[in-house]
Amino acid sequence: xxxxxAEIRASFFIECEELLEALQDGLxxxxxxxxxxxxxxxxxxxxxxxxxxxxxxxxxxxxRFAHRYETVMDEIRAxxxxxxxxxxxxxxRAADVLSDIVRTSRDGEHIDEAEVESVLGQLxxxxxxxxxxxxxxxxxxxxxxxxxxxxxxxxxxxDAPWTxxxxxxxxxxxxxxxxxxxxxxxxxxGEAQIVCRQDDLPPLDEIEPEAPYLAWEITLDTDKGEExxxxxxxxxxxxxxxEVSGGPSGPALPPLPDLSDLPGTIDDGEAPVVPQAEAPVPxxxxxxxxxxxxxxxxxxxxxxxxxxxxxxEAPEPAGPPAAPPTRxxxxxxxxxxxxxxxxxxxxxxxxxxxxxxxxxxxxxxxxRIDRLVNLVGELVINQAMLSQSVQEAGIPSNSxxxxxxEEFMQLTRDIQDSVMMIxxxxxxxxxxxMSRIVREASAAVDKRVRLKTEGEATEVxxxxxxxxxxxxxxxxxxxxxxxxxxxxxxxxxxxxxEGVVTLTAAHRSGRVVIEVADDGGGINRPRVRQIxxxxxxxxxxxxxxxxxxxxxxxxxxxxxxxxxSDLSGRGVGMDVVRSSIQELGGRIxxxxxxxxxxxxxxxxxxxxxxxxxxxxxxxxxTLVVPLGAIVETLSLADEEIRSIGPGRNVLHIRDTFVPLxxxxxxxxYRGPLESYDGSVVLLIQQxxxxxxxxxxxxxxxxxxxxxxxxxxxYGHVPGIAAATILGDGQIALILDPVDLMSNVAGRSxxxxxxLDLAG
Amino acid sequence: xxxHAVSPDDRSELELxxxxxxxxxxxxxxxxxxxIRGWTRATPLPHSEPFVRGVINLRGAVLxxxxxxxxxxxxxxxxxxxxxxxVVQMEGQSIGLLVDAVSDILxxxxxxxxxxxxxxxxxxxxxxxxxxxxxxxxxxxxxxHSVYPQREGNAA
Numbered sequence: 001x002x003x004x005x006a007e008i009r010a011s012f013f014i015e016c017e018e019l020l021e022a023l024q025d026g027l028x029x030x031x032x033x034x035x036x037x038x039x040x041x042x043x044x045x046x047x048x049x050x051x052x053x054x055x056x057x058x059x060x061x062x063x064r065f066a067h068r069y070e071t072v073m074d075e076i077r078a079x080x081x082x083x084x085x086x087x088x089x090x091x092x093r094a095a096d097v098l099s100d101i102v103r104t105s106r107d108g109e110h111i112d113e114a115e116v117e118s119v120l121g122q123l124x125x126x127x128x129x130x131x132x133x134x135x136x137x138x139x140x141x142x143x144x145x146x147x148x149x150x151x152x153x154x155x156x157x158x159d160a161p162w163t164x165x166x167x168x169x170x171x172x173x174x175x176x177x178x179x180x181x182x183x184x185x186x187x188x189x190g191e192a193q194i195v196c197r198q199d200d201l202p203p204l205d206e207i208e209p210e211a212p213y214l215a216w217e218i219t220l221d222t223d224k225g226e227e228x229x230x231x232x233x234x235x236x237x238x239x240x241x242x243e244v245s246g247g248p249s250g251p252a253l254p255p256l257p258d259l260s261d262l263p264g265t266i267d268d269g270e271a272p273v274v275p276q277a278e279a280p281v282p283x284x285x286x287x288x289x290x291x292x293x294x295x296x297x298x299x300x301x302x303x304x305x306x307x308x309x310x311x312x313e314a315p316e317p318a319g320p321p322a323a324p325p326t327r328x329x330x331x332x333x334x335x336x337x338x339x340x341x342x343x344x345x346x347x348x349x350x351x352x353x354x355x356x357x358x359x360x361x362x363x364x365x366x367x368r369i370d371r372l373v374n375l376v377g378e379l380v381i382n383q384a385m386l387s388q389s390v391q392e393a394g395i396p397s398n399s400x401x402x403x404x405x406e407e408f409m410q411l412t413r414d415i416q417d418s419v420m421m422i423x424x425x426x427x428x429x430x431x432x433x434m435s436r437i438v439r440e441a442s443a444a445v446d447k448r449v450r451l452k453t454e455g456e457a458t459e460v461x462x463x464x465x466x467x468x469x470x471x472x473x474x475x476x477x478x479x480x481x482x483x484x485x486x487x488x489x490x491x492x493x494x495x496x497x498e499g500v501v502t503l504t505a506a507h508r509s510g511r512v513v514i515e516v517a518d519d520g521g522g523i524n525r526p527r528v529r530q531i532x533x534x535x536x537x538x539x540x541x542x543x544x545x546x547x548x549x550x551x552x553x554x555x556x557x558x559x560x561x562x563x564x565s566d567l568s569g570r571g572v573g574m575d576v577v578r579s580s581i582q583e584l585g586g587r588i589x590x591x592x593x594x595x596x597x598x599x600x601x602x603x604x605x606x607x608x609x610x611x612x613x614x615x616x617x618x619x620x621x622t623l624v625v626p627l628g629a630i631v632e633t634l635s636l637a638d639e640e641i642r643s644i645g646p647g648r649n650v651l652h653i654r655d656t657f658v659p660l661x662x663x664x665x666x667x668x669y670r671g672p673l674e675s676y677d678g679s680v681v682l683l684i685q686q687x688x689x690x691x692x693x694x695x696x697x698x699x700x701x702x703x704x705x706x707x708x709x710x711x712x713x714y715g716h717v718p719g720i721a722a723a724t725i726l727g728d729g730q731i732a733l734i735l736d737p738v739d740l741m742s743n744v745a746g747r748s749x750x751x752x753x754x755l756d757l758a759g
Numbered sequence: 760x761x762x763h764a765v766s767p768d769d770r771s772e773l774e775l776x777x778x779x780x781x782x783x784x785x786x787x788x789x790x791x792x793x794x795i796r797g798w799t800r801a802t803p804l805p806h807s808e809p810f811v812r813g814v815i816n817l818r819g820a821v822l823x824x825x826x827x828x829x830x831x832x833x834x835x836x837x838x839x840x841x842x843x844x845x846v847v848q849m850e851g852q853s854i855g856l857l858v859d860a861v862s863d864i865l866x867x868x869x870x871x872x873x874x875x876x877x878x879x880x881x882x883x884x885x886x887x888x889x890x891x892x893x894x895x896x897x898x899x900x901x902x903x904h905s906v907y908p909q910r911e912g913n914a915a
Contacts, residue, residue: 378819623802667805698802710804713853715825718806731802740822 012053013106014363019046020099024432027095028278031088037077043091044073052235059105061116062098068120069094087126094119096436143476146191162222162229163246167197169214171239181215185232190222215241256758366462369422376419377706378410383412384727395745410747420610420739424459427514430469431456434476434503436547441480447487450497454694458505462511464604467584468514471577475516476501477599478573483518483598492593495519507712508603517599523592525549532558554578569630582738585611613734615726616682619669622732624705624724629737631685633699638677651681651693658683660737661744662695663735667719684737718743769814772866772873777898778845778858781833785858785899786865791847795861812857817846823854830885830906851905856906865898867891872900 021286026043051066073091075081083091096345104111164186168179186192197215207213220229226369228246229745233242234758395401431453442449460468484490484499491497525546532538532552556575578690581588605611605628613624640652641660649660656743660681664670682694705724708731712715721736775786775840801813801824810830814821824844829835836842836857844855872889 094837374819381816381819398779590824669803670803678844708815708821710821714804714811720805723802723814723821725819729816730800731803731816731821735801 002064008615009057011363012057012100013567015053016102016106017333019050021429021432023044023095023098024435027088031092035083040077040083042071044070044077047073047098048248048528050102051630054105056235058569059101062101062105062112064092065098065101065120068123068127068649069098075127075308075366081126083343088128090119090122090438092439094123096439100437104436152321160242161246162218162220164218164220164229165215165241165243165245166218166233167241168208168212168236169239169241170212172236173210175211175239177239179216179237182232182236183218186218186220189224189228189232190220192221193219195219207302216635237391291608292475295541310336364422370420373419373423374417377708379412380416380706381725381729383409385729388727408755411490411646414476416610419467420461423462425462425465426457426459427465428456430472431467431503431505433469433473435643437473437619438480438501441477442499445481447480447484449484450472450500451476452500452502454502454689455503455505458512460505460604461609464512464584467601468604469657471580472516474505474573474577476503479516479518479520479598479600482520484520484603487574489521514604515599515603516602517597519597522594522596523550523553523590526551547590550592553590554588585626587628609702611734612702613705614682614702615705615732616663616680616696617700618696619664619699620668620697621664621667621669621697622700622726623663623667624732625682626721626732626734627702629684629686631683631691634681634683636676636679636681636695641676649676653693655682657691660693660695660746661740664697666740666744684741686741688737690741692744695735705732705734770785772868775867775871775898775900776845777845777862777893779860779862780827780831782860783831783899784862784896785827785831785901787845787847787856789864791849791903792828793846793848793853796844796846796855797838797858798844800840802837815844815855816862817853817855820853822846822853824856824857825906826857828859836853841843843907847903849907852907854907865893867893867898 023043023046026039026046029039030043047066047070048702050071054062054066067293072081074085075710076087081087097116101111101116103109104272125758149527166179166182168177172179178542183192183194187194195217198213200215201207201213211346222229226544228241229244233240236242257469344371363693386411390401390405398515435453438449438451475488478501479501484501485493487497500519502515502519504513504515504517516674529538529544529549530554532549532555533540535558537555538544539551557574558575578588581602581604582606586602589601589603590598591601611624613625614627614630616623616625634653642650642652642657644650647656660676662672662676665672676695679695680699681701684694685691705726708723708725710720710723710733717733719740720733721737721739722734723731724734726732764823774789776792777784778790786791796817804811807813807823810826812824812826813878815825816822821873826836834839836859838857843858843861845858846853846855849856867876871891873885873891875890885915886902886907887899889900891900
């Protein structure tokens with residue numbers, strides 16, 4: 001049995017991932033010039049929710065950072081801070097740090113404090129305040145030189161005590177809150193006198209054990225504002241009755257500016273109320289807010305009533321509109337969004353908004369989905385077996401049985417597609433990670449780089465996404481480091497100083513194509529060639545096509561940067577990228593044009609569970625050859641075969657010689673044949689261009705097969721990638737051409753990583 | 760078979776499934792047996808040990824088949840339709856044992872089990888965990904761990 005707390009914690013971190021994603025989205029939208037109040041709100045809410053959850057789990061570093069972040073975000077929301085380029089850069093960086101903190105908190109690792117502190121410091125500087133303790137939020141706001149010209153903002157007098165009446169509802173206890181903690185937190189704000197009101201307590205025999213009867217009245221003498229007091233009750237918002245009254249008697253606020261001076265507040269029906277509502281209360285007593293029923297109770301009070309917030313909007317605790325009198329000016333600030341922002345702080349409103357934004361989803365264990373995928377695989381196999389038996393039974397194709405089977409096949413295919421869709425995920429999360437890589441990489445090499453992403457909604461199998469992160473990271477770094485020229489060179493070439501790296505994803509003919517393109521100088525082919533020659537990777541003076549030269553980048557140990565930079569160029573370059581792509585059953589190609597840029601294209605199968613294969617017979621056994629590896633098929637004539645030693649033959653095809661392999665011999669099914677005249681040959685090609693001709697007995701068909709890993713049940717078999725079950729219920733092995741060729745080429749040449757189709 | 764589903768500690772008697780391999784009689788703990796099925800042709804695995812007959816489709820799972828006779832050094836089994844595959848499970852891993860025929864289910868008091876004599880030096884020795892006598896016949900209790908082929912590296 002797992003610890004329930006651990007489960008809740010785990011789901012909190014999953015939620016954090018989603019919130020971080022929402023934050024990234026919001027930031028990206030803001031960066032793109034969208035300064036809509038709602039966009040800023042999304043970011044704010046994401047950070048705020050993380051802070052809330054983190055507080056519940058005692059993740060102090062997360063709370064601290066999120067709090068500071070949120071504060072600055074709030075400044076933007078209130079319009080007191082313009083989200084300029086530098087601020088946005090900082091926000092992105094802060095989001096990165098935040099995700100680091102989430103990750104390290106989750107995994108119990110240690111965070112790089114220096115980085116956190118540096119970003120924290122910058123955030124603080126941006127917020128315009130000296131580093132402060134988080135409790136002193138109000139003080140932090142004060143020096144913000146409010147945009148409206150007020151004749152000196154008076155200080156908060158700290159004399160009159162606050163009276164807080166707090167009555168928990170049953171829901172408060174049901175959701176696991178504890179009034180004692182709240183009271184303690186209140187007491188920590190200043191000098192508190194807490195009186196428990198038992199007025200509602202019925203006689204003992206009438207007491208319902210689970211109903212709340214107690215209320216507390218707290219007299220709090222503090223220099224803190226109402227905001228701080230309310231913030232304590234942040235998480236019980238809506239599940240208690242809270243009244244805060246008294247406090248510092250109305251400070252002599254200067255007359256509010258004329259409403260017509262406040263652009264942005266007029267268009268909003270409620271907005272003009274805000275300054276009025278926040279107007280100083282003469283006697284300093286009647287300021288009451290009922291948190292529990294925000295809509296019904298308070299909306300009846302028209303403008304001009306001494307409610308700090310208008311139109312039934314319960315104040316957002318950390319937001320500016322619900323503010324002690326000094327801060328009323330803040331809400332009256334020309335950023336019209338602040339009024340709406342405050343409204344969004346209401347618990348219920350927040351929920352309904354969130355619901356409107358996201359489609360309902362269910363979180364399911366990956367294991368269950370995999371089980372479903374497996375079962376559907378069985379279904380496909382079974383259906384194929386059934387069709388085969390129906391055919392063998394000689395049932396005519398127009399009979400109801402055959403027709404029913406036809407429909408059954410259609411349904412099976414639909415089910416298979418739908419199930420595969422469950423495992424598929426948009427590449428968005430992956431792309432978001434890449435935007436971080438770009439930021440970090442460009443900062444490291446001091447280039448201005450913008451990442452453009454397209455096709456974020458393209459869906460790919462989850463496993464593919466996970467295993468694509470590393471190679472893609474490497475490619476992005478390469479693009480920033482090697483692909484793009486320096487700022488001066490770009491200017492000289494008449495390009496914008498800011499380099500652009502474009503990351504696109506798209507579905508193309510049953511595969512997913514992911515492209516990393518830069519608008520840099522293109523591959524310096526003479527240089528690439530020279531390096532390859534210097535390193536002895538190719539003989540000097542070899543005649544090579546452009547694409548052959550480009551492909552030199554994939555050779556192990558090749559690195560074009562003459563200086564090894566921090567970022568890339570450690571010699572574990574593109575060859576590693578290529579082999580990881582190959583492990584996913586993918587291919588990678590380069591296209592480059594001097595002066596215009598370089599594009600790397602990765603083509604991947606949609607899923608790792610199904611493979612397009614050619615079913616062949618060899619030595620009496622049925623085998624499946626991945627279609628992607630086959631370049632062409634041909635029929636052999638004796639005169640095309642040349643012997644180059646005992647048992648070693650090559651195929652002479654179009655003036656090139658390709659090693660000829662008898663598949664049945666290689667797999668130990670039988671000895672070599674006397675003559676291969678008339679045999680069927682599959683010409684297979686590796687990504688690096690190495691080719692081989694495989695002799696098979698016959699080609700049966702081309703079909704999709706469900707991949708069954710052999711690793712778990714048996715272990716690795718040389719030359720074999722996985723197994724599948726054919727229509728007759730027999731197991732057929734899926735060939736791993738790369739592994740087969742490298743085995744044949746002699747283990748001396750070093751093992752080429754095998755195609756791990758089983759995933 | 761569910762009748763026998765008691766935890767091993769509770770059993771003072773060991774229940775064994777006995778079967779014939781070549782002319783010899785072997786047995787395995789019945790708790791490790793998942794099912795018994797008829798012989799179907801196995802797909803051979805290239806470059807495998809001679810006693811690995813290949814893999815079969817067991818309701819969608821890939822099940823390696825071990826020719827027990829070959830594994831025990833008695834000689835490869837000539838498979839006919841009468842051969843039987845005993846699907847056993849150990850440490851979460853299923854394998855199929857190709858045997859000649861299943862004979863019986865026996866209850867043997869644990870006290871009747873004898874350790875195999877140390878002097879035996881034949882190949883089959885290490886595969887036998889214990890010996891017992893049933894109606895005057897010697898019954899060998901198979902050690903499944905040693906029967907199972909050593910996993911070849913590559914745990915990827």
